Amino acid sequence: MGWNSWNRFRCRINEKLIRKQADALVSTGLSKLGYVYVNVDDCWQASRDSDGNIIEDFKAFPSGIKALSDYVHSKGLKFGLYSSAGTQTCEGRPGGLNHELQDARKYSEWKIDYFKYDNCMHEGRGDKTATKSRYGALRDALNATGRPINYALCSWGEVNVWEFGKELGNSWRTTLDIQDSWKSILSIINQNENLHKYAAPGGFNDMDMLEVGNGRMTQEEYRTHFSVWAALKSPLLLGHDLTKTTRKTLEIIGNKRVIAINQDPLGRSAILRIKYRNVFVWVGELVDGDRVLLVMNGGHKTVEVSIDMAIFAVSEKDVRESETYLLETKDLWENNEGTSVATWRNSIVAGRIPYHSVKMYRVSRKNGKFPSLQKAGRILEDIPITVVEYFSFVGYCSSFHRAVLILLPMGTTAGLLLSFAHHPDRTIDLPEEAKIESNQKYVTIQQAYELLKDDKYRREYDQFGSFYTPSPNKSSDTRAYGSAKWDWSVQDPGTRELD
Template sequence: MKTKLIGLIFLLIFTKNFGQKFENLAQTPPMGWNSWNKFACNVNEQVIKDAADYMVSSGMKDAGYNYVVIDDCWHGERDSLGFITADKERFPSGMKALIDYVHSKGLKFGIYSDAGWQTCGGRPGSRGREFQDAQTYAKWGVDYLKYDWCETEGLKAEGAYMTMRNALREAGRPIVLSICEWGDNQPWEWGEDVGHLWRTTGDIYNCFDCEENHGTWSSFGVLQILDMQDGLREYAGPGHWNDPDMMEVGNGMSVNEDRAHFTMWCMIAAPLIAGNDLANMSQETIDILTNKEMIAINQDPLGIQGFKYKTIGEVEVWFKPLQNKEWAVTFLNRGNEEQKITFDWKNEKVMDELNNLAANFNETTYKLRDVWKHKSVGNTKNRIKLTIPAHNVVTYRLLK
């Protein structure tokens, strides 16, 4: 009887853990770099090593970036037992050696797979091989898995991602699970128990205010994706984030647009996954990606996603609650022309009803810290007059 009871307790503990994602991961939005936006399928061992090297030398690591994620097209064939291998021509040293190299830089490694028979790039997917692949990733030392949704005919998204979640759990190595089914199956409604972040939209591309129609699907610009986050903030928090896709900073937009793009991803507590060529960054790109004051807003431990408070002509005003009863505010000029506005703090009643937090400017005077100019610029006693260039932002941290 005693033996049966011990066995039952063990079974209950195992079952409980087996059906859970790894906790205490991604307590703030993940930060890193992914190969797809810049390199797509033209990825190899040297590209990934270079990314790791330049993440360190550029100051990105010191600013908080730690994941180096290889996207699609790293795959070779499966071996005679069905275990996945790396493409031998592109990765002659093997994936384990590459991961060890990234780890030697004090960074973490992310890998890519797909819930279907094939990846979006036509490589072997994980369907039917989830537990084998999870064991392989754990053996290699993987820290992060981006799990895509191509070639998934007949599958239910929630169930497919639960299968990989359970496979990762059984493999035993804590791995962040990035759900990438493009928001088609409302992952925000079920993703918290399954993964650590979930894509909310289709793919981004390097345009500020555009949509590129591919026939059966579209790529979206920064503003289009930002608009698609409306109504989703209640689902985000420590360990479970809305993911509006990787960033296009440094991939061809103007400096103003890159700054606005980065700022808004910080304001909405999005994962900060760079997608540019780290080996060939301009100083402007580095300055944007490594703005520690802006990153601190994104990485605030409260983990509250910011919200659009009001619109003044072409300018949107966004607020984000921060720890210690502080706030961040961003004035985003969506227009194609410079905008001049006046904002009188005492006439504004800023309330985050979801979290029952308020910025009462009649009772509290906040100091204004310009996050992009890195200087103090007064307080909220007096109204401010702003001139905001086209496709640009002004962001303040409101300090008590």
């Protein structure tokens, strides 16, 4: 746990900035929660001397890296650096390939505690054998110094690095770089779907640094981002400007109960047991025998979810026994003290989950022990999950969709102008992604117009700001991993609360 400079600052780093970030880790109280690493990413290097020794960028770091390391340590924190297992770093600074021994000695002299090794400019040495050789060379060099250094492999998930990562380092990146967007978060979650078995004390799947607090996602999306990273035991490295940490950001990254899940001594990643439509359900083992239960709504509509207690089962015998479970279930996000959650008819009632949001629970069994999940995969197909989906044409609720609701009641002119601007004939020359987005807006406008031109719906909207509408998907559907139900439901615009 700690902080890394890359997500927020990229190459715009210097000695003064890093010192301020270290100060902020302490002044915000984050260091007391376990965020202790201050990691300087790319762009601290300048060149190599005639003997091949690495030289720091003294324009940006006039006191030198050793002085910066000493300052960070004086705050009771730990210090980390970065390079690439290639001839250059990703930003064109000197890389570490073929300089492992002399670099490791220098890092030890500087008293670093963490080292991130990237994958750029490896001169075609990207197959499994060559990757093991490149990363193994620095592992051996760091070990030879005798200094304990957390070694983080950043090979972007290439050549299934998780299969051998523990032989080389303490963590391994499983994907390409994260972005401050829901699309990126969901992509990383999907790519880590079946990697739980590779995470254990001493070596963990690294889903990349955190984007919480950088401002391009909603509060709910950041909470989901943090929750999944915590449950899957990814390193929690903050990536925002710590000097501008807001109360809302602290509410997420400072949640002690969620941090405890991530730092649980057992070190086992939660397992994805249900992936049904846009609902994901993970269960993870904790050292005291408890379970973490994480339910994510990855779709664009609010849902209500209840999950059969057999979610904790592994065998048919366990499924039958689950009918007798007496559970204590605490909501880890409702408040910092934890709130009991209802169980009903042998199910845990997660309740209403806004789009892109989560419910996260710590579950204790009061009449025995849960079965071990070590041989568990996804849940059996006949274990039910009930999903009630709330229809809303503003389900993914950007400011644009709200504008549609505001403008259309004013009259048809505004609606026609909006419709004309996003008509498919007007967007034919746009890039594919922009074209899809514009077409979605066009459909939204048409839906809004058709509903609001009805006098009954318009009166309800004028009076209440919303209206009841039949779902176009009213049906009952049972497929693998559960059952889903759609019913008449009230429009729910969800939430969009920027940090």
